[in-house]
Amino acid sequence: MGPGETIVALSSGQPPSGVAVIRLSGPATAEIVLAIAGKLPKPRHLTLLPIGTDTVLDRGLVAYFPAPHSFTGEDCAELQVHGSPAGVRAILRLVTGQGARLAEAGEFTRRAFENGKLDLVEVEGLGDLIEAETENQRRQALARFEGGLTQRIDSWRDQLLDLRAEIEARLDFSDEGDVAEALPASFGQQIIALRNDVAAGLASVEHGRIVREGIRVALAGVPNAGKSSLLNALAKSDIAIVTDEAGTTRDVREVPVDIGGQLFIFLDLAGLRDTDSKAEAEGVRRARHEIERADLVLWLQAPDVEDDIPPVTGMPMWLVATKTDLAVDTELHDLAVSVRSGHGLDQLTARLTEFARQLGGGGEPSLLSRERDRLALEAAVIALDDAGERLAEPELAAEALRLASQALERLLGRLDAERVLDRLFVSFCIGK
Structure with missing residues (x-):
């Protein structure tokens, strides 16, 4: 190359x-x-x-x-x-x-x-745009590719440059007549305001991830509770094998489904039960692992199989009555569906759409969506907190502000220390 x-x-x-x-x-x-x-x-x-x-x-x-x-x-x-x-x-x-x-x-x-035609976040947006499967993913990726996130980061960088120029001028040019000795009274508040704005961006990363990677929904329950049948109904395809034999599903099957412009990843899992079969036991272990990782768990309960106690998980869990064509009592369930008759499927997809809206925060998809975004903004928030606490020690505060700038520069793929000097001389007319 x-x-x-x-x-x-x-x-x-x-x-x-x-x-x-x-x-x-x-x-x-x-x-x-x-x-x-x-x-x-x-x-x-x-x-x-x-x-x-x-x-x-x-x-x-x-x-x-x-x-x-x-x-x-x-x-x-x-x-x-x-x-x-x-x-x-x-x-x-x-x-x-x-x-x-x-x-x-x-x-x-x-x-x-x-050649400076794209920065790293725009490059990532281009990659996401090429791979977009849903309308929300397309909107998120296109906005990132066209510089929506870059503009927000540049705004933070410009504010940091002003803060750094303000404090570094007093360190390096304190003998100049047009540089006051004390920092402006609002200097600390400016740091706090910037810190809160970056923290708000950090809080939106999870919303952006949901759009970019999809919502993982675990279809869980005992064997023959109707997990594979429900998966086929949601995907509108005979993807999973459905038989009367318990323990048919041995591995984790991930099926992407676009519901209302939001990507859902439905996980068809092995039925949870004690078993002497090594293959099925491995399937049960993987199922429990995926339940812990899922954004939402649908615990399916059918009238023709003996149910078990749902596992304890920190994620939301809905109790879903299946095979309602068998006239099951659904009073204790969040939802009730019948794959055979189609009853309740529209209500399930509507509930999933609302869940996605709440999980994604509503409105436009967040442009911050990657682990790299999260790490960079976490570093910037920590550095800004440190700067705000060390205003009595200008050298340390200046270093903390430099680290915050560096975190954002790293996110964009730029490390341009000369811009600090440019902003400093413009602001204070030093050297004229």
Whole structure:
């Protein structure tokens, strides 16, 4: 991998397809396009051109994006050709024969980051956008990719730069006439306000995780309580094997289901019971482990099997009566369903939708959703708390503010200490 190399790759889905998009990036892009298409199109305009040198391999739309106004910040080009496997292979061989090399996984995005076109949180947003399965995930990922989170972090960084410039000016330039000895009376309150704002962002990370990773719902109960049948009904597919034989499910099956734009991960678990079967006992152990990890547990109880005491868990648990077509008494249950008749399934999905709304905090999905986000904001909050407590020791307070800035810089993938000096001189006109 080298910055001076020109790379090429198929950027659309694997052929065969109606259209295939082949992307180039690097210093030799214009030269290669001229060689294989006969002319260099007007920048950012699609031009229909033959693709080939001695013989025409295909005919397609060619676009050229000169640096720095491109996705990677380098000279880029895109060839929109027919999605024939043979045609795509032939064009890739042609382009690599002109001096380009096949790109590595994620290399176009890596170059965009290195050239300052994207920061790390925007890169993560792009990855999430590509993988988005639900409407909420799409909205969350697109907002992060388009810089929504970056703008919020930049606001925190700017406030920190002002605070650091204020305190460091008194440490380094106390002999200058335009620098007062004492910190402003509101300095401590500014730190507290910033700390509370960052802490509010930290509190939203769990809401964002719910959108990005989905809500894990464990379908638990004794054998033959109707777990696999309910899973099939929710997924609208015969995913799980359903028989009258107890202990059919031996492993944990995870099935993603989109309900109202929110991703739910339903876990079909082995029935909880004592057993002499080593395979089933392992399934029971895994089931108990997943129940502890779930965001919600549905404990299923059927009238035709003997129930057991639900396990104690710190997560919400709903008692769900199943097989209600057998006229079971449902007064002691939170919900009642019958997969055979469809009774209660709409109420269950409505209740799940409301649960997701409450768990996600309502409104727009949080842009903070990753473990890396949580660790960075935790470090920033701790550092701001430390700074607020050490105002009587300006050197230590300044160091704590520097650590808070560093945590946010790390989150964005930037470490730019020179900006502190720039802000300091602008604020206090030192050195004029």
